[in-house]
Amino acid sequence: MEKRRFRRLKDGVKVIFKIVNKKEDTVSSINIGAGGVCIPLKEKLKPGTLLELGLILPGHQTPFYAFAKVAWQSEVPKKDKDGNFYYETGVQFLRMNLEDRRKLIEYIYKHSKR
Numbered sequence: 421m422e423k424r425r426f427r428r429l430k431d432g433v434k435v436i437f438k439i440v441n442k443k444e445d446t447v448s449s450i451n452i453g454a455g456g457v458c459i460p461l462k463e464k465l466k467p468g469t470l471l472e473l474g475l476i477l478p479g480h481q482t483p484f485y486a487f488a489k490v491a492w493q494s495e496v497p498k499k500d501k502d503g504n505f506y507y508e509t510g511v512q513f514l515r516m517n518l519e520d521r522r523k524l525i526e527y528i529y530k531h532s533k534r
Contacts, residue, residue: 433475434446434447435447435457435474436473440471447461452475452524452528453528454513456510456512457475457510457511458510461506462506462507466490467493469490471487473511473513477524477527485520486514486516487515488512490509491510492509492510494507
């Protein structure tokens, strides 16, 4: 049984992330929901690590921004199709503009199959 509070969408939402006080990078999400996003990260992070996110929905050019924290991270890295290792990382949104959250929820419900 699904324990998540929000519906999740497996889609390639582009996520620009910046670990606070470190350099910025860009990845494609593993899945996304109204409460957070799962992203593949190359480095190990502790739960509670703060992130600044820019989310670019497919078909859009301009990102919208959120402040977030690492909720969990896989213990064992996985390999992507190019052979690069990554850790699945669950990120919880802490702060997001209300209008942007509405756009995200509409996108998820429009594109998810239930």
